[in-house]
Amino acid sequence: MIIARTLSDLRDVVNAWRGEDFSHAVVPTMGALHEGHLMLVAAAREKTDRVIATIFVNPKQFAANEDLSRYPRDEEGDLAKLEAAGCDLAYLPAPDEIYPPGFVTSISLGGPAKAGLEDKFRPHFFDGVATVVAKLFIHTAADVAIFGEKDYQQLLVVTQMARDLDLGVEVVGIPTIREEDGLAKSSRNRYLSKHERHQATAIIRALEQAAEKIRGGGDPQTATKAAARSLTTLGFEVDYVSARNAETLAVPVSADEPLRLLAAARLGKTRLIDNIPV
Numbered sequence: 001m002i003i004a005r006t007l008s009d010l011r012d013v014v015n016a017w018r019g020e021d022f023s024h025a026v027v028p029t030m031g032a033l034h035e036g037h038l039m040l041v042a043a044a045r046e047k048t049d050r051v052i053a054t055i056f057v058n059p060k061q062f063a064a065n066e067d068l069s070r071y072p073r074d075e076e077g078d079l080a081k082l083e084a085a086g087c088d089l090a091y092l093p094a095p096d097e098i099y100p101p102g103f104v105t106s107i108s109l110g111g112p113a114k115a116g117l118e119d120k121f122r123p124h125f126f127d128g129v130a131t132v133v134a135k136l137f138i139h140t141a142a143d144v145a146i147f148g149e150k151d152y153q154q155l156l157v158v159t160q161m162a163r164d165l166d167l168g169v170e171v172v173g174i175p176t177i178r179e180e181d182g183l184a185k186s187s188r189n190r191y192l193s194k195h196e197r198h199q200a201t202a203i204i205r206a207l208e209q210a211a212e213k214i215r216g217g218g219d220p221q222t223a224t225k226a227a228a229r230s231l232t233t234l235g236f237e238v239d240y241v242s243a244r245n246a247e248t249l250a251v252p253v254s255a256d257e258p259l260r261l262l263a264a265a266r267l268g269k270t271r272l273i274d275n276i277p278v
């Protein structure tokens with residue numbers, strides 16, 4: 001596996017691939033890789049001839065009170081995992097490579113980025129994500145980009161941005177990889193105490209119960225409110241449990257729209273998110 005830390009080294013490899021008529025995919029990550037990320041690499045391998053994984057803990061998507069300094073880092077372990085997963089190139093840019101001194105540009109987002117979900121509770125988040133993802137798309141010049149459905153709003157935001165700005169990359173979403181008990185795999189799960197880890201499965205159970213009620217003809221608002229109440233009773237600090245149009249994240253106005261249930265809640269110091277289709 002090739003390791004590139006500068007845009008110039010990355011471009012040399014990508015140009016050589018282009019010369020050989022190889023297509024390539026990018027899997028953007030912030031490292032601390034788990035099986036969910038490796039499934040994204042596996043999905044990328046099936047779609048294109050070559051695969052790039054990026055590892056960059058993006059300071060612009062963390063607010064001052066969030067966990068940037070605490071965010072888990074394990075470069076050696078990550079590189080070993082990527083190589084074993086068949087990744088062809090790992091791109092690990094230094095912060096200056098992405099945000100050189102004097103960098104002032106950001107992307108103004110609408111649509112799914114303003115749905116009142118993650119954006120409401122982490123107002124800085126999608127500007128930071130969009131800025132770094134746009135740069136990673138431009139740096140890697142990838143044909144395909146693979147994202148997990150675990151961050152469903154992020155997936156829709158990035159898809160919309162790539163479409164609106166003609167970034168020339170096909171954004172593909174991959175279903176969430178879960179632990180055996182249903183908890184969505186996440187780099188942040190490692191912050192959970194043993195007791196919290198046990199409690200954390202309540203999120204997927206609450207979403208599944210709500211989905212079942214809706215499939216049975218129940219009102220989405222009532223079902224998601226009940227899910228939020230049950231999580232609060234179990235000790236979660238709930239940011240939202242919401243039923244949204246699966247394609248736009250707008251609040252549904254008719255009974256035949258495709259729905260997605262999305263939730264975010266804090267358990268102790270750890271913020272967990274999850275979502276499922278109805």
Ligand code: PAF
Nearest residue numbers: 028029030058129132151
């Ligand atoms: O989902 C993530 O890990 C990050 O938000 C991403 C897409 C790598 C951008 O920093």
